[in-house]
Amino acid sequence: MSDDLILIDGNSILYRSFFALPLLSNDQGVYTNAVFGFTKMLLKVLKENDPSHVLVAFDAGKTTFRHETYKEYKGGRQKTPPELSEQFPIMRELLDAFGVKYYELDQYEADDIIGTIAKQANESNLKTTIYSGDKDLLQLASEHTTVSLTRKGISEIEEYTPSSLKDRMEISQDQIIDLKALMGDKSDNIPGVPGVGEKTAIKLLKQFGTLENIYENIDDVSGKKLKENLIAHKDDALMSKELVTINQESPVELTLEDLAYDGYQAHDVVSAFKAYGFQSLMNQVEGEETEVELEEIDYEVVGQINKDMLHGEDNILIMEMLSDNYHLGDIIGFSLINKQGKYFIPTEVATESDSFKSWLTDESSSKIVFDQKGLSVALKWRGLNVKGITFDLQLASYIVNPSNSDHDLPAIANGYGITDVSYDEEVYGKGAKQQIPPEDTYQEHVVRKGIAAQKLYDRLTDELKNNEQEDLYYQLEMPLSEVLADMEFKGVKIDVDRLNDMREELQGRLEAIEQKIYELAGGSFNINSPKQLGKVLFEDLQLPVIKKTKTGYSTSADVLEKLQHEHEIVEQILLYRQLGKLQSTYLEGLLKVVHKDTHKIHTRFNQVLTQTGRLSSIEPNLQNIPIRLEEGRRIRQAFVPSNPGWVMLAADYSQIELRVLAHIAKDEKLIEAFNENKDIHTQTAMDVFGVKEDDVNDLMRRQAKAVNFGIVYGISDYGLSQSLGITRKEAGQFINKYFESYPGVKAYMDEIVQQAKRDGYVETMMNRRRYLPDINSRNFNKRSFAERTAMNSPIQGSAADIIKKAMLDVIRDLKASNLEANMLLQVHDELIFEVKEEDVKELEQLVLRAMEQTIQLSVPLIVDASYGSTWYDAK
Structure with missing residues (x-):
């Protein structure tokens, strides 16, 4: 154990963890994402530093001694989300399990506690490391103290010593206070001096050294406006310096001896992890009792299908494959969980049983599954059709937690604190080392997946209901999954x-x-x-x-x-x-x-990947086949109809995202332009450049088109300047002119960002959510990206929802007709079909009608359709 002190800014790390991680809860419904992130970092810190002393400091309350100086201190802050507030007591329980001291002090902030203890440590020559997400603490860097700031949520750490601080920011740790006094801090409602950002503040401090020295030599400050601002806001600047200065003489009733740390007891930490469902952290606990012991389960390995076992209520059916390539991989087996019992059904028993095959195709026998599309496709390749699927856990997890990158069953279960199931790679290995383990190992694993799925079912149905996403799930995504399964199986x-x-x-x-x-x-x-x-x-x-x-x-x-x-x-x-x-x-x-x-x-459509709701595809990725080059477009010549005498039909939504924007933003001028069937890019060029329609040239229209689509994606003046090869000033003028012409769009952009800051997410027209953990970040780049995402996600997501609904409507109408035709592919805003040549006109009318009438907007949906002997010729 090294002779080191670790000081952790508890509030800062918990806040950053909360907004960096998806909002997950354990099987008791307790939110744990912030605690999980904090604990993961704590484990890493303790392992890497092996400290002799540790303290986690918390804020005691909203009111501090700073409010006596400035009543509006931190006045603009939003109320702490209740989902975060309830995690503070849990964090204290976890710290107790680790044997880590934590402390708060009435009228003082965590920064003041840390500053006071750090000063004691400096005087004792004790090496100290401070962990926080707050740059204010950089003022505490010293010969004996390193300040480690979290980045990218909490996944990366930047260490600051006096020398590295000088290298990175060109100022000393003592000047951090002056820097903050000049800049102010919106998040803490510290005024500072208007018009002074970080670059200007650093320039002033490099020239004059301190805030006070700037004012003593105010006549030497260059720049008339800057000088005027400094003079006019002198009192604010001096007060701001007082507010941002950490009190290193706080009445802390702790000594360094009180913070002595002898390490944790593995048993205590493992027990806490089990209680809160932190199974994935178990193997990081150092000690004898780190082995995760799964509760014993009783289940039956089925040698012969008994009809009685197939007719329980709420049947959970889990298919196990090592490969996600469903037309190639082997099915290892199935687990079936219902009120009758818990069963593992080997593949050969299932596929050779008439009872099981009959049950699979029985619409009246409800089945709760994981990955409906994958199950359906795999069974289709084996001559089996599954009917009666009433719930898909993977799809539900995607709808309620779209920002999750891992939608495997054990990962989803673990996120909800359901820990009695191992990760697949723990059972089968990974990559080249992947292999089938002994029978009893994989059989039990598949049954445990079924039990986890059973526990997940109620949680996910509740979340869909609470989020008002049941229609999105049951009316759109679930039926679409069946359509996609048919498309994958048929192939092109x-x-x-x-x-x-x-x-x-x-x-x-x-x-x-x-x-x-x-x-x-x-x-x-x-x-x-x-x-x-x-x-x-x-x-x-x-x-x-x-x-x-x-x-x-x-x-x-x-x-x-x-x-x-x-x-x-x-x-x-x-x-x-x-x-x-x-x-x-x-x-x-x-x-x-x-x-x-x-x-x-047989491309595989990924329905649970993009946060906007867009479909993607792999093997091959059809979205990425380049069509700007003629050589790339010609690749589509290889996509041909399945039968002689058939042709391919392509139907493509025209400017769907701009039409959705007009509808969502309720912009009268944009709505009028679409309703009067005007060329929207020409209209925008007329507005932006102030010219008549006949005076719009190709360059103007191209630039207007870039502005139109750029607005949809929340483009900045810099982004537009790069796209068009013009100056940022010119690009900024284009954007301003656009917003003057379409004030409804500007109002929508402003309102949606404010809503996102309030709610933490935005929604599409069909209630698909996009969570934005960085929307209130202090980091400008992260916050700006989140704001742009807030602007464009409802538009992109609504467009994605519309084409998904259109796919369902087309299939519905195809089934009602006598046409022999197949829907083959979906690429961006385009649907591709194959049909007998003599029926192509009838199919074209059917598709146009279904796609254009799938949803009623305040502007018309327009679809362009064409056909030919190949996909290339159909365009």
Whole structure:
């Protein structure tokens, strides 16, 4: 054990954990995300430092001695969310389990407690490390004290010593107080001096040293406006300095001896972890009792299906596969949990039993499953159809917690404090080491998954109800899952010969471009080597250096694009790269995933990935097939109908996100433009540039189009300037002109950000949520990104919901018709079908009607449709 002191800013770390992690709770319904994040960090800190003394400091209440100086101190802060407030007592319980001292002091803040103890430690030459997310504590850095600030929520730590602080910020720790006094702090309602940001404050402090010295030499301050602001707000600045100064003489009734730490008892910590469902932290506990003991369960391995076991209520059916490629992987077995019992059913017993197959297809026998689509597709490949699925736990978890990156059953269960199930990799291994364990091991694991699913069911149904997301779930996502399963199983036919021809043709083009590059360079070299390419461009050809990296010259795409007009070789290199990626990723990639028996690709649609609700796909990723290059568009020539005499039909929503924006923002002018079928980009160009329709040229329309779609994505003046190759000032003027022309859009953007700051999330028209943990962050970049996300998520998400509903409506109408046709693919805002050629006009009318009438907006939904012998020809 080292002779070290650890001081932790309890409120700061808990707050950052709360907003950085999804809002999860244990099986008693107690919220634990903030405590989980804090505890994870505490374990790491204790392990890495092995300290001799530890203290966690908390704020005692809302009122402090600083309010006597300034009544409005921290006045603008929002009320602590109740989901966070209830976690403070839990945190204290966890600290008790760790044997860690915690302390709060009436009328003082955690910063003051930490400052006072740090001063005692300095006087005793005790090495001290402070952990916080608050930059105010940087003023405590010293020869003996390191301040460690959390970044990216709490996942990264930046250490500050006096020397590293000087290197990073160009000021000393003593000047942090002056810096904050000048800048102020909106989060704490500290006024500071208007117009003084961090750069200006640092510049002043480098010149004058202290706040007081600035005012003693005020005549030497350059900049008329700056000087005026400093003079006018002198009292505010001096008061702000008093407010941000940490009191290192607080009446703390603790000595360093009181903070002595001998480590924790593994038994106590493991017991606390079990109580709150922190199973994933168990293996980090150092000591003898770290093994996670799962409760024993009774279950039956079924040798023969008994009809009685299939007719219980609330049947939980879990299918186990090692591969998520459902048309290739082997099914290990099933678990069935109901009131009759807990069963493991081996694959061969299930698939050879007429009773089981009959039960699977019985619509009246309700089944609660995990990953309805995967189960359906896997069974379809084995000649079985499953009916009567009433609930999909994976899909429900995605709806209520869209920011979760892991929607595996054990991970979801663990998030709710359901700990009696191991993670798959603990049972099967990972990657190359993955293997099937002994029978009794995997059988029990699959049954435990079923039991966990049973416990999850009530929790997830309650959350869907509380969030008013039942319609989104039951009327949209659940039925869509069935449609997607059919699409995956049917697949889309690929003309392999055509793909091979394209590959050979493209290889010839690449070789020709390669020779052209060598000619222009004056010799051969490895074009794919950044080092060799950098030497050719910036040394041999003497092109201007745009950017350097640690390893040499940067030859990234953005650098090369800026050099396109400098030399012919650059354009050739960019084309070589684009075509090379087309060759390796798409042509060769597509050939790898063509099914050997069906000669189709059976892409897998991911329904539980994107936070906006958009579908994505893998093997292949259809969303990413590049279509800006003609060579990329031509890849679609390989997508052909399954039957002779059939054609492909493509139907694409026109400007759906802009139409959704008009509806959500209730902007009268935008609504009028769409209702009168005006070209929206031309209309925007007329408004932004102040010209008549006949005077709008191609450049104006292109710029207006960039503004229109940029607004949807919350674009900044910088982003628009980069997109259009104009100055930030010009871009800012474009955006301002747009908002003047469409005030409803500006009002919507402002209101949705405020709503997000209040609620912590935004919603689509169909109540799909997007949580924004950084919306109130002190970090400007994180907060700005969250604000842009707040603006665009309701638009993107509503557009995603609309096309999903359209897919259901099309399938409904197809089933009601006599048409022989299949819906094959969904890519962005486009649906692709195959149909008999003589029926294509009838299908076109059916699809247009269903897609355009799927939802009533204040503007019309418009769909463009076309058809041809391949997907390429249909566009």
